[in-house]
Amino acid sequence: MEKLGRNVGPFWTAKSKGMQNWEAPFRAALVDRQNYYNQSEGLHTWQYLYGCRLSKDGQKGGYMQYGYDGRDFLSFDKETLIWAATNAADTGAQMAKKEWDCDTETNKKKKHYLEETCIHFLQTFVTYGNESLLRKEAPLVKVAHKVVHEGLTTLICQIYGFYPKAINATWMKDGAVWEQETFLGDVIPNSDGTYHAWLSIQINSKDRGHYQCHVEHASQPQPLEFSVWEMSG
Missing domain, CATH: 3.30.500.10 (MHC class I-like antigen recognition-like)
Incomplete structure (x- = not known):
């Protein structure tokens, strides 16, 4: 402008x-x-x-x-x-x-x-x-876990700095979309014109290795998948 x-x-x-x-x-x-x-x-x-x-x-x-x-x-x-x-x-x-x-x-x-x-x-x-x-900013993704109590864990997928706003983020379990017990936050604007979002899921602690955060965005030719042990951008 x-x-x-x-x-x-x-x-x-x-x-x-x-x-x-x-x-x-x-x-x-x-x-x-x-x-x-x-x-x-x-x-x-x-x-x-x-x-x-x-x-x-x-x-x-x-x-x-x-x-x-x-x-x-x-x-x-x-x-x-x-x-x-x-x-x-x-x-x-x-x-x-x-x-x-x-x-x-x-x-x-x-x-x-x-x-x-x-x-x-x-x-x-x-x-x-x-x-x-028409610019495209790739998302930075971080997946973490928090033990709620014995036997129950919350997985949190945080997605930062992406543009345009449209993004598709889901939890996957062993390669299949998993929507049970999933909480999805709003897509929120950042001060620099990009956006951030998050989604979380409560699971049995012993199963956390089976879950991945699946992210699809226009800036990436292929979907991104992150497990609880990965932190990447």
């Missing part, structure tokens, strides 16, 4: 100015919503969410929706240029829908934004972000 800011003119300055210009009409829209619901006081919120996607075969997708006081208000169908209310009984949303559906020119501009402008930004971000987004 820093490279984008340096190479594409005053990119971030322009985006910041655009957001500042949005403030006044956004405040006015919030007041309109309060008037729809006859609300003269209290804390209220008006939210806007949009996004676009471009598939490998060139298909374009996009969404645009608004929320009021934490609930869905209206969403835009760019194919029909019609707004839809999530809750048919929401009188405020229905009032806004009638008004917005009649503004055909604005709706055409929103469709163009989703299919052209947003896609352009998406392609630009991907171009500048490929170095980071």
Whole structure:
């Protein structure tokens, strides 16, 4: 993103100015919503969410929706240029829908934004972000054991520093996936942009030599397998 800011003119300055210009009409829209619901006081919120996607075969997708006081208000169908209310009984949303559906020119501009402008930004971000987004960092794996009490052991497989986020980690017993008594932690981001995860399993202490931590990740052409006696990366 820093490279984008340096190479594409005053990119971030322009985006910041655009957001500042949005403030006044956004405040006015919030007041309109309060008037729809006859609300003269209290804390209220008006939210806007949009996004676009471009598939490998060139298909374009996009969404645009608004929320009021934490609930869905209206969403835009760019194919029909019609707004839809999530809750048919929401009188405020229905009032806004009638008004917005009649503004055909604005709706055409929103469709163009989703299919052209947003896609352009998406392609630009991907171009500048490929170095980071498409990188692959191999996981560092450590397997340890902890005796809970006589006859029962917990095996812990800790997986560090991998990217991208998607990872498949399982316990194997004698070459077969073993899910009994398995606890799987969330995949958590690190401060350097990589991720870490863990999984543990409680087993009979005498069987710990039969278990391996099996890890599959895009950075590795072949799965990784670690026993309780191994520590590796």
